[in-house]
Amino acid sequence: MRPANLFCFDVTVAVVAVVLATATPSVSGQRPDYPTANLSTRWVNNAAVLPHSVTYSDGSAVCTIVLRSPQTLYGPSLAAGFFCAPPCQAFLFAVFIATFDSSYGISLEENNMARVIWSANRASPLGENATLELTGDGDLVLREVDGRLVWSSNTSGQSVVGMQITEHGNLVLFDQRNATVWQSFDHPTDVLVLGQSLLQGMRLSANTSTTNWTVSKLYLAVLPDGLYGYIESTPPQLYYKHGVSTEQKGKDLTKITLTNGSLSFFVQSTQAGKPDDSIVLPEAKSTQYIRLDSDGHLRLYEWSRFEWTMVHDVIDMDNCAFPTVCGEYAICSGGQCICPLQTNSSSNYFQPVDERKANLGCTPVTPISCQEMKNHQFLTLTDVSYFDGSIITNAKGRDDCKQACLKNCSCRAVVFRYYQNDSDGECQSVTEVFSLQSIQPEILNYNSSVYLKVQLPPSASAPTQKRIKAILGATLAAISSLVLVIIVGIYVRRRRKYQELDEELDFDILPGMPMRFSFEKLRECTEGFSKKLGEGGFGSVFEGKIGEKRVAVKRLEGARQGKKEFLAEVETIGSIEHINLVKVIGFCAEKSNRLLVYEYMPRGSLDRWIYYRHNNAPLDWCTRCRIIMDIAKGLCYLHEECRRKIAHLDIKPQNILLDEKFNAKLADFGLSKLIDRDQSRVVTVMRGTPGYLAPEWLTSQITEKVDVYSFGVVFVEIICGRKNIDIAQPKESVQLINLLREKAQDNQLRDIIDKHSEDMVSHHQEEVIEMMKLAMWCLQNDSSRRPSMSMVVKVLEGAMSVENCLDYSFSNANSVLSTQDNGSTYSTPPSASILSGPR
Template sequence: MDAKTKRSLVLLLCLCLHLNTHVCLAADTIAANQSLSGDQTIVSAGKVFELGFFKPGNSSNYYIGMWYSKQLVSLETIVWVANRETPVSDRFSSVLRISYGNLVLFNVSNTPIWSTNLASTTTSGSAQAVLLDSGNLVLRTAGSNANTSEPLWQSFDHPAHTWLPGARIGFNTVTSQTLILTSWKSSEDPAPGLFTLGLFTLELDPNGSNAYLILWNRSTPYWNSGSWDAKSRIFSGSPEMRLNYIHNFSYVTNKNESYFTYSLYDPKKIFRFVMHSSGQIQQLSWLEISSQWNLFWNQPRKQCGVYNLCGAFGSCNEVSTVSCNCLTGFEPKLQRDWNLQAYSGGCKRKTPLHCDNATSADGKQDQFLKMAMLLPENMQSVSVYTFPECESICLNSCSCTAYAYDSSGCSIWIGDLFNLQQFTSSDSQGTTLYLRLAASEFKSPKSNKGLIIGVVAGSAAGIAILLGLIVVVILRQRKRVTGTGKAVEGSLVAFGYRDLQDATKNFSEKLGGGGFGSVFKGTLPDSSVIAVKKLESVSQGEKQFRTEVSIIGTIQHVNLVRLRGFCSEAKKRMLVYDYMPNGSLDSHLFHDMRPNVLDWKTRYQIALGTARGLAYLHEKCRDCIIHCDIKPENILLDTELGPKVADFGLAKLVRREFSRVLTTMRGTRGYLAPEWISGVAITVKADVYSYGMMLFEFVSGRRNSEQSEDGKVRFFPSWAASQISTAEADVLSLLDPRLDGNADVQELTRTCRVACWCVQDDEAHRPSMGQVVQILEGISDVNLPPIPRSLQVLGDDQEHIIFFTESSSIQSSHQRSNNTSTASSQTKSTTSSTISKRSEEEHHINT
């Protein structure tokens, strides 16, 4: 080494010691003589996680936090925050360093505002902080073995809102320390919010089992996972865990601690659990191909299931793009929080009540606003016998804010109203609530002579124009619709809103409802009966509306529901179908009453007809159509119990030159193919998998994870696969017991084998729907396929499911199938995520 090089190295070393810059830190460690400030960060050895100062959203505050490295996850995703309640204003003047054996954050005044808080006499020189690839920040003695020695402190013992693989949720009986997830207050404030997820003992369980509970304000539970079943390795309230391809949950309990932890079957995948500020526990997976987080699972499933989500006088609405709205006469207490979707602060009155202020509303008495609501909690019953008496009691009490009167009597509410849920005017579940408001909130229309004259004159001038328009509309309608009300061949009828309002008698006869709205029965002037799907959430349902019109509106098949037309006026979106008098398949298949049980012959014909409809979508249309949500709820039955595939709101078009399509939306849990759950692009084989899962339900007559007659919760597909694989298989033992063994054994065997073949782990090993049709028609035969790993059982334990990743290879001693020889319904609607950009282009139509 020459003198020039030596001088350069010495100069660089001195500069580093003087400036204490990021490059002088060990990559993943803060040593005793080092500190972190400004834009400096440390990165775990495998470049998985990074730790440093960050600023959430538009906030002016800074925090010490941990996030996935940008090389791994391109979106900044915070998984842990140290100083949640004590932010700093200047990251360059604030320092994180080792001080007297603790990791301490000092603010601009050199005051410690956060610390690992160890009561230790360890000197600063013997401690160091290391960021691990697991996302665990550990404080340990310098030079100690990271694999064998216990850390002095670790962030995994102090979780924030994110649960990472390897971390624990539970409690320590010795230290009384609880390991819980606590939501952020809002997207710009990581301070502890109102919602927590923790492990608690179920007091009502005689065995003292443990379950996860979500609590509001750390006191009121509103969701629990059910008790842990160690044998089946699932929570009793989450049977969908039987189809878990991703996580391996473990429960550890001893005299010192009890906790749950989990690992990933495929460590290359990126998954996390988050206690979201919305009050829902969410499971998310990172989709690298689309650079976004995919919501894989959440509880409670409905946003309005979160306790007190909207605060006082706030109303929750499932079908609106905004979850919470203030009641009429109220406004948000903290508008900035509401803009960030943090609604817990609730609402305040715009105008004081007359009771509270005698000078308000010009001395006029308070009045009551009639609303259709899910009644709030904490009602008080009053012994009166008439509606006027009920109103009078509330009106004469200044503390009474609302009342209701129905067949059960009079109920009043004192003080603030909580847990309000809004219903639409067409929803039969709504109950009438009378809300107390100041008289000024009921504004009477003022007389305006000039305005009246103008209106009369304008009306007179426009009558001629209106009559002319009516004539034009009538003539155009005659051209577009035949006398029977059927669409002219090759086109759809564009119905007017008023026409459908008249046909459905103002949407009075409701058939059912779902995530996007409700379905109503109607009759056209030619006496033909229709079903009208009225989309309530236009912003979320617009893409579903366009998708369904563009797909089902351009194809015809005896086993596909027929779309007769649509309505698109202003913000009103409706779809008009042929009415199916027998409703959806699930209402027949899972019905407990014996007289309504579908016999085997009918079930087999429904299975065959459904397969024909799917084969047409996959193989006969100009563009391949993937339905994406095959389940009994989306199979409708006509007068003769003929099946019609319905609800194409999630469907995807795939041009013939492509074989796959990427979609961030999901179908229904329990019918999802493993490759879809892992976030990769899907093919038509995703529908094949869903169809196979549905076939198992055709056989058993119950949900796949439903409790059987012997009282056990058995995953039926696993049991069926194990039964048909035995040499002395008794397929009739798999049959719905309500059928008393009345079934064609050959058809039943064929159905079970096809179902097992359709749910193969590797999509390449599944049949096409065309092959399924040939087999069910008896044209081709099917050998016994290998049991998928997702359905395998261990020995005689028919309830223990092996969970696996989608990349797992299939190993079985059974002979594989030879390809040469084996050749929503109107009453329910599923919610969907946003459609990918390419799908929007492919689905776009001009309505």
């Protein structure tokens, strides 16, 4: 059966009433009025191959695979195919509603753009030349140009015979009897169309913005007693509720359905088809759909007079009552966003994220530190309320409520509501503060105050009595020590001045130094450090933009700790460049501010792709092999091709970053060590991450072979698709390296291959097992028996083979220490630095 042509919307080409994506004969049992695609059909997202794609005036574009013609001459049509939002740099496989003019070409009117009602891969957009295939065994598969699996319907072997799109916009895979095997309605995104239901446990999740299709924190969920709107936090915070009475029936709410004129709520009942409750909506005069928008509103849209219009807001609340209307910490008052200020005080504890964009919210001037809990106090905001009133703390009064928060570092604010007696009210503890709302108690008939936790400098937080004693003591001692104090002060001041001068000179004279930026420049390019990509042991990483180039800016925190790591990282990789090392573009060193500017790595760190924390599709074997090779080449360069050997000393998945095409690069050289070529080994204190430490760390005498051991651990994690130390596993499987030893001794290595990857288990099993032997070579307890990284590269290239007679008694420094300390074979390691977002 030959592949079908891909039919795309085009303003210059008239289309027939129903476009089919294949020219193959009809499948027995299928309905002829439904546009249908048959098995063994493949479509390629390429404008050169598929010339009928169309780009809209706003920069978006669509290209259809299956299409239902409009019900009226000028009405909208339902289609499935590739869609990209402006500026059209990434594509979704989506179901969308598109509109036509009288000649059936797509209208270029601004409000006539295609509206996406479902998408398969909004967390992982595609590039050009990506493919969609309805395979011969009935699986609908979406792949990147390099063959990486992005999304699948997982219907292989379930008797699927074709794909169709219904009159309601439901993308369906059906079998020989025309029964539904898979349908998009079972996997809602942010939209409900007429006839579509949300079942109990399902949710609508809003997009981050109109052009950013990643899932935001806002979602609507169907629970047993109603429809609830939340913003994701720990725990989730409620901003909307439409409850349904289920006590009389003693049964749960089963589904919510968008019908013509209402959003209907169905409770388990003997009266089938009759809703038990509903939200009244304007009756449909044309095509309608409901979308949970990025601001948290649930809006009803309708096609009217040749354009889309918003006809109703289902969530009828004041705009200031939505959790993201003013970003974090800001107060919404009369539609305006302002940062919190202490009543009758000149102290300023919060500042805008962006002075020109007040709706982006505010940030604390001094971040909350759990190590300085004695310096935590409250900023009092009267006549201010908070959107979530669902979680009430068991507190006897206002003071009890505040004290409980001060004792809990995760608590960031307290909301206290009362009606008459201010000592007897409702207390709420908040762990993540979103938008606040100014209220008028005389209108609402209740009072509310918010107490925001702030971090005070040590001097400002000392009790008044202690300050008085300190002043008296200093006064009594001043007469006898005045001269000494002046001398010491002058000495310290001069020494500090020269130290600062020396430090600045150190930065200026470093050889091969990358570009130097001012702190203000980096604050501007990161929009006030507003978009955090992640944080680790030495600081946080933020997304930024210098000119047209996206960058990742690492801001080191902690002056004592940060200076050494900062100098190590700049000196180590500032003057070297390799395709498998993350490039340092520049740095900043102004007083206590130390920042590094790196190239941006859009796929983030390796851990997010092999630990399955983001429900991502498994990496195929080819991609995993390429990543392993990239890591090996990067380490080989550091160990053998630099003037002085560089031991990274912190090789782990969180420090391996991936570019758009899944090429791997090593990052985070804050713990690295330079080794002279004539040194056989160096003595240094233990450093790195538990679980990745070689046994010789116990002696403090190490070589670059500690990196080879860590590489071996990462190697095994990539193949097995799990963490090295995972307490969620059964007790005997907590430590992956111990499990590897047992399976190797029993000749059962196939048991630990990543079960998520059908590709590895079914098609490359023997090759995977051979690769495990290379990983075990790297894990030898005796460092002299481990291969050099150049030997590893040669094995991967097929130029040499793995050494025979491997020792399977693997161990690491962390497990040995745990055994010595408490007699246990396992102890929970401290949390590793995690930077898993794109950077």
